[in-house]
Amino acid sequence: MGKARNLIVVLWWYLAGGTVICKDIWDVRNNIERLPRVLNFFPVPIPEECNANDGRRKGICMNTYECRMEGGKSYGFCAHGFGVCCVFTATCNDEISNNSTYFVNPDFPDLTSGMTFCSSTIRIADEDVVQLRFDFVHFNLGQPNRRTGVCEEDVFLVTRGDDVQKNLVLCGLNSGQHAYFDVGTADGTIKISMNMSRRAVTRLWEVRITQIPFSQRAPTGCLQYFEGTSGTIKTMNFAENGRHLANQDYNICVRQDEGACSIAYEPCHEDSFRIHPNRDGTTDEETGSGDGEPRQSDDCNDRITVPCDSEDLLLTDDELQEGILAHCETTHCGGSLCAGEEGPCRIESTVTPFVIGVHFGENVRDVSPEDNLGMCLNYEQLPCNV
Known part of the structure; x- marks a missing residue:
């Protein structure tokens, strides 16, 4: 004693x-x-997320012994010095079982070339986990077919069992993007596959994989979920000399802030909204999208949708005197987000929840890639009028 x-x-x-x-x-x-x-054996009370001392990555706070035994690497201290910020990395053929693991190419941080296949298995750590969040810190694969938008040569694929319709398929440049993936009734494992062509293309990826419990899940049907008063939304593979991907049908959601009653969207720059409008292969760059005529909706094979109300469209005094009725156009495509606007424009929506639908159909070979760049929008939540 x-x-x-x-x-x-x-x-x-x-x-x-x-x-x-x-x-x-x-x-x-x-x-x-x-x-x-x-x-080393003093337990950290709650294994919380922490910031690594490299100023870039995130990890899990745990004691040194646990970090080492789990195969992680410590990046600084946490929990008032009782724990370390443990960062986990995995690459081809590894099993991912720890939360907040970075899946990287074999030569990371250098580029990888000459390989044609890479796969990894994600083991769900807890029965309360309902989603996976993929943060594409770095994601540079081969581009899709320039004419069709189909990922043919390089493909990033996330699968769960035999449910093909729920697969996540990406290619191209998606650094800074993120995606949620429903675990569903999988047998406790999710598979990541990287299928790559033999072309001399250098590739780089660093994907942070977070297991999301039910209490922290994104709303059902949201592939992307943004938080914050303002931010930037992009379609997948929005990049210079890129084009949007084909066969995409998903929702981009924004969490409504307390005290916010509406949301505004405007293009990031004058060339940041290009979604080919017409099924017959013609393009009208003057009218662009949302011209208020039913014809526009019918012509939008590839399109985005923004729920709105007629009150969201503000008319001038002259238009009101002429008896013009406010018409809410939910479907947008073409060379401009707004009707008759050659430069940046702005649309507002009071419909909640705040959601943008992305609907890109099957490939159309007679469409110019320049007309299918995709979409980059800045959003801002607006306070309620008191």
């Missing part, structure tokens, strides 16, 4: 930053040398 009491005193003195200036019969110096190993 006396030895244990001496160790407790030494431990508290050590943690307080004190200096031991004497020894007792139990050799205090040797005990202090053992203290770091003792502290």
Whole structure:
């Protein structure tokens, strides 16, 4: 009992930053040398997310011993020094079982070339997990077919069992994007596959995979879920000399802030909205999208949809005097987000929840890639009028 009491005193003195200036019969110096190993077994009360000391990655706060045994690497301290920020990485043929794991190409941070296949299995850690979130920190694969938008040569594929309709399929440049994937009734494992062509293309990927419990899930049907008063929304593979992907049908959702009653969208720049409008292969760059005529909706094979109400369309006094009725156009395509606007424009919606639908159909070979760049929009939530 006396030895244990001496160790407790030494431990508290050590943690307080004190200096031991004497020894007792139990050799205090040797005990202090053992203290770091003792502290390794002190449990971190709650394994929370932490910021790595590289200023870039995120990890899980746990004690040093657990981090090492789980195959992670410590990046600085957390929990007031009782834990370390443990970062997990995985690459081809690895099983991913830890939350907040970075799936990287074999040569990361260098580019990888010459490989044709890479796969990994995600093991769901807890029965409360209902979604996976993929944050594409770096994602640079081969581009889709320029004419059709189909991922043919390089394909990033996430699958769960035999449910093909729920697969996530991507290619091209998607750094900075994210996606949610429903775990569903999978057998506890999700598979990631990277199918790559033999072309001399250099590739780079760093994908953070987070397992999301039911209490923190994104709304049902939202492939992307944004939080914050303002932000930027892009379709997949929105890049210079790129084009939007074919066979995309998903929702982009924005969490409604407290005190916000509407949301505004406007293009990031004058060329940031190009979605080919017509099924017959013709393009009208003057009218663009949302011209208020039913014809426009019928012509939009590839399109985005923004729920709105007629009150969202503000008319000038002259238009009101002429008896023009406010018409809410939910479907947008073409060379402009708004009707008759050659430059940037702005649309507002009071419909909640805040959702943008992305609907890109099957490939159309007679369409110019330049007319199918995709969409980049800045959004801003607007406060309620008091």
